[in-house]
Amino acid sequence: MLDLNRFSTEIRTFYSLKEIQESIEEEISRYKMLLEDYSEWLGTLLRNPESSKNQEWVKKATELQKLLKAGARKGGKKGDKKSDTSTEWIQFKDLTLCADNFGEAEILFEAVEKLTNKIDRLEKAKNSVGDLERHGLGKDVLYVTYIHDGVLEKIVIKQKKGAEVQEKFKFAADFSIIKQT
Numbered sequence: 001m002l003d004l005n006r007f008s009t010e011i012r013t014f015y016s017l018k019e020i021q022e023s024i025e026e027e028i029s030r031y032k033m034l035l036e037d038y039s040e041w042l043g044t045l046l047r048n049p050e051s052s053k054n055q056e057w058v059k060k061a062t063e064l065q066k067l068l069k070a071g072a073r074k075g076g077k078k079g080d081k082k083s084d085t086s087t088e089w090i091q092f093k094d095l096t097l098c099a100d101n102f103g104e105a106e107i108l109f110e111a112v113e114k115l116t117n118k119i120d121r122l123e124k125a126k127n128s129v130g131d132l133e134r135h136g137l138g139k140d141v142l143y144v145t146y147i148h149d150g151v152l153e154k155i156v157i158k159q160k161k162g163a164e165v166q167e168k169f170k171f172a173a174d175f176s177i178i179k180q181t
Contacts, residue, residue, distance in 0.1 A: 014143040017133040020152070024126040027150055028119055035115040042108040118151060125152040 014020045088100030098106070129152075137157070146154035 009146075009148045012145050012147060014145060016139070017129055017137060017143065020129050020143060020145065020155075021126055021133075024122055024129065024152060028122045028126070031115055031119050031122065031150075035112060035119065038108055038111050038115065042105065042112060045105050045108065118149070121151045 012023075014023070088098050088103065090097045090099075140160050142158045142160055144156040144158060145152055146156075
């Protein structure tokens with residue numbers, strides 16, 4: 001089932017850096033599982049005897065893999081290079097459609113690349129939060145986070161309301177209950 005809400009922009013409040021790190025680790029784990037699934041699917045598709053007999057298909061797969069790797073290293077846009085590998089994509093309104101057998105491999109290559117990039121960004125965010133924790137960022141603060149496309153990008157640090165008040169006004173009471181017979 002497609003969960004479009006997982007990839008949106010959101011603002012979340014956390015009560016500790018540890019809570020932020022746990023959230024990031026959950027996302028990393030989720031994306032790694034998805035990456036593993038897509039990689040297996042792509043591997044199965046590439047090892048398919050029908051596909052390997054078609055030399056044009058194998059050539060396209062090799063070219064696409066090289067383009068995506070080169071684009072990731074250079075920071076280039078892969079969308080510009082899509083037309084070099086497959087001519088069977090058709091624009092229909094806001095969607096792009098393909099009836100070519102190679103289209104499936106093409107979208108799997110692209111998904112694997114995007115997931116790998118997202119995992120890298122999440123790892124960097126997790127390391128940055130860990131550095132904040134090592135530098136002793138306050139415990140009586142709230143962390144209002146800006147998460148875009150599933151990746152933490154910004155944090156606003158706010159003093160917890162009532163943090164000083166709680167220490168000044170503590171209520172302590174002992175209760176005694178008389179047992180009636």
